[in-house]
Amino acid sequence: CGDAHDHAHQSPSALRKRLFPQAQLTKPTRPLEWGDLNIIHTTDTHGWLLGHQHLSYPEPNYSGDLGDFASFVEHMKQIAVEKDVDLLLIDSGDLHDGTGLSDGFPAGGIDAHDTNQFLKQLPYDIMAIGNHELYDYINTWDMYTNFAPALNGSYLSSNANITIFDENNNTVSVPVGNRYRKFTTRKGRRITSLGVLFDFTGNDVNTTVQPVADMVKEQWFAEAIAEEPDVFVLVGHMPVSYDNWPTVFNAVRAVHAETPIIILGGHTHIRDCNQPDGRSMALESGRYMETIGWLSAKLGDSSDSQKNITFSRRYLDQNRVTYEYHTQQRNNSFDTAEGQNITQGLQELSDKYELSTLFGYAPQDYTISRNPYPSNGSSLSLFINEAAPYALTFNNTRKNISNLMITNSGSQRFDIYAGTFDKNDQIAASPFLDAFVYIKNVPLGVAQQVLPALNAAGADERRKRDLGSVLQQREDELWKRGYVDRRYMDWLEDMDRRHDGAVKRASQNLTLGYVTSDSCPGVGDDTLHAPLASYDIPDFIGSVAPSASNDTLIDFVFVDFIQEQLLEILNEVQNTTTYTDSDVESYTDVLSNQLLGLYAQHAWN
Numbered sequence: 001c002g003d004a005h006d007h008a009h010q011s012p013s014a015l016r017k018r019l020f021p022q023a024q025l026t027k028p029t030r031p032l033e034w035g036d037l038n039i040i041h042t043t044d045t046h047g048w049l050l051g052h053q054h055l056s057y058p059e060p061n062y063s064g065d066l067g068d069f070a071s072f073v074e075h076m077k078q079i080a081v082e083k084d085v086d087l088l089l090i091d092s093g094d095l096h097d098g099t100g101l102s103d104g105f106p107a108g109g110i111d112a113h114d115t116n117q118f119l120k121q122l123p124y125d126i127m128a129i130g131n132h133e134l135y136d137y138i139n140t141w142d143m144y145t146n147f148a149p150a151l152n153g154s155y156l157s158s159n160a161n162i163t164i165f166d167e168n169n170n171t172v173s174v175p176v177g178n179r180y181r182k183f184t185t186r187k188g189r190r191i192t193s194l195g196v197l198f199d200f201t202g203n204d205v206n207t208t209v210q211p212v213a214d215m216v217k218e219q220w221f222a223e224a225i226a227e228e229p230d231v232f233v234l235v236g237h238m239p240v241s242y243d244n245w246p247t248v249f250n251a252v253r254a255v256h257a258e259t260p261i262i263i264l265g266g267h268t269h270i271r272d273c274n275q276p277d278g279r280s281m282a283l284e285s286g287r288y289m290e291t292i293g294w295l296s297a298k299l300g301d302s303s304d305s306q307k308n309i310t311f312s313r314r315y316l317d318q319n320r321v322t323y324e325y326h327t328q329q330r331n332n333s334f335d336t337a338e339g340q341n342i343t344q345g346l347q348e349l350s351d352k353y354e355l356s357t358l359f360g361y362a363p364q365d366y367t368i369s370r371n372p373y374p375s376n377g378s379s380l381s382l383f384i385n386e387a388a389p390y391a392l393t394f395n396n397t398r399k400n401i402s403n404l405m406i407t408n409s410g411s412q413r414f415d416i417y418a419g420t421f422d423k424n425d426q427i428a429a430s431p432f433l434d435a436f437v438y439i440k441n442v443p444l445g446v447a448q449q450v451l452p453a454l455n456a457a458g459a460d461e462r463r464k465r466d467l468g469s470v471l472q473q474r475e476d477e478l479w480k481r482g483y484v485d486r487r488y489m490d491w492l493e494d495m496d497r498r499h500d501g502a503v504k505r506a507s508q509n510l511t512l513g514y515v516t517s518d519s520c521p522g523v524g525d526d527t528l529h530a531p532l533a534s535y536d537i538p539d540f541i542g543s544v545a546p547s548a549s550n551d552t553l554i555d556f557v558f559v560d561f562i563q564e565q566l567l568e569i570l571n572e573v574q575n576t577t578t579y580t581d582s583d584v585e586s587y588t589d590v591l592s593n594q595l596l597g598l599y600a601q602h603a604w605n
């Protein structure tokens with residue numbers, strides 16, 4: 001390079017890491033508080049290992065990548081040695097489904113198999129299984145045979161099993177990883193860890209998830225917690241609020257009234273924290289390599305065993321400015337050899353998967369919930385009103401038959417940004433390999449009743465909170481199957497309302513980002529932002545109905561992920577026909593993760 005400065009050359013790949021962030025990033029507000037035991041926490045990374053590379057805010061806040069993170073961890077480990085304290089690295093699961101790096105593999109590959117090779121290079125003390133490791137048996141098998149063994153006992157699946165053939169060709173159900181781990185830290189602290197998954201029921205055949213309430217009654221569980229460690233570090237893919245952590249916490253507390261308990265959760269994609277009692281803290285650290293969680297505990301010595309513990313927590317924006325600030329490094333001293341290797345390896349993987357393959361240029365930003373639904377700026381409107389009607393009927397023999405299309409809004413996982421729209425953007429916006437199916441000859445008037453009924457069963461009626469009602473039961477069912485998006489949306493809505501979002505955004509002295517209110521003392525966010533705009537979105541979305549009479553027979557098209565509850569509702573809104581799985585046929589070969597690319601080639605090229 002003929003330049004005097006240490007910038008990276010711009011490569012053709014839109015995913016190329018830039019040493020200097022292309023947008024002005026706000027520095028953290030204050031140094032981290034260290035304790036005797038410190039934890040760096042990731043969760044729900046979903047393949048976002050090259051971070052977020054678009055230039056519209058809030059994306060630059062999260063523009064670090066796994067290589068930067070590895071350098072950060074290495075420097076932090078060194079600081080921990082200098083301070084003579086412990087530092088653990090923990091992950092709460094969901095490594096699959098989310099970007100081209102995890103999902104854009106060529107035919108014959110396995111989701112997240114290649115990205116997992118990079119995660120293995122980080123010194124994780126505990127990684128817990130998530131529900132996205134269980135949607136497809138092949139992925140669970142890969143975790144069981146390739147990932148867990150490489151982690152030498154640190155990959156935990158306390159209540160998640162896989163069914164395999166044993167050496168005698170008999171089927172046996174075995175934990176995907178280990179049920180628990182006991183280990184001793186550099187400073188000699190004895191830790192007992194679990195890796196718990198929420199009561200998920202959407203898992204593939206030949207995988208099993210044991211309800212948390214049953215798990216705590218198991219003999220192995222009693223044995224695992226019997227001996228008192230210095231600290232319980234309970235890791236799991238389970239939200240720290242409104243879920244089953246109290247079941248696990250109480251089971252441990254029943255045996256050890258005073259032992260420090262640290263909970264590291266995930267799944268709802270939010271930043272959250274609470275303190276079950278004075279000697280415990282529970283932290284959840286966001287999603288998609290946007291947030292890095294920090295938790296520290298001043299445990300003191302044995303004379304402090306009945307006192308409240310001083311904990312701190314922080315939600316770090318995942319970028320190089322954050323990392324350099326907290327490690328007191330400069331741009332030219334920050335990168336470690338391991339970190340650079342990881343970044344380079346990820347970029348090579350991106351090139352191998354051809355993730356920069358361009359489908360077109362998005363004319364504007366389309367967001368999931370930062371614009372109202374329906375509207376021109378809504379990616380949900382774009383998907384169901386523009387993209388699906390084009391891509392699903394293209395080259396389809398049913399093209400000329402009127403249809404109504406329905407999908408779940410949770411199938412759309414990320415905003416679309418103005419400018420280049422490539423293979424990686426397509427997968428990030430809509431990563432799931434769900435198929436579109438249909439029932440023929442459904443009267444339009446009947447099909448039109450299904451969408452509002454589905455949403456009533458999910459969204460609106462939820463607010464009535466009529467516990468014990470059929471609707472509540474249905475909502476609980478959806479939660480167990482993995483429908484979790486509502487919690488993240490509610491969190492954004494609350495953030496906007498509580499922090500005068502419109503006023504803060506208008507004043508323009510803060511960049512957009514997360515503004516967290518949780519139940520732990522003090523401010524949790526590491527960097528100040530104005531909250532993102534937030535609009536309520538329905539759980540299910542439908543295309544514009546054809547203008548025809550109610551008795552017109554149409555193709556009723558929907559994504560197979562919602563088949564079970566759609567049939568249930570369809571049979572509730574009418575009683576002329578009992579619809580079953582046998583009425584459902586394949587509508588097209590186009591899968592949900594290909595749909596936006598086909599549309600972009602047609603409309604944005």
Ligand SMILES: O=c1ccn([C@@H]2O[C@H](COP(=O)(O)O)[C@@H](O)[C@H]2O)c(=O)[nH]1
Nearest residue numbers: 131267410411432434482483484485561
């Ligand atoms: O095939 C699928 C699988 C999942 N979804 C959506 O994902 C969420 C669950 O994902 P988390 O990362 O655990 O939040 C679920 O609510 C579905 O909306 C899907 O659409 N298709």
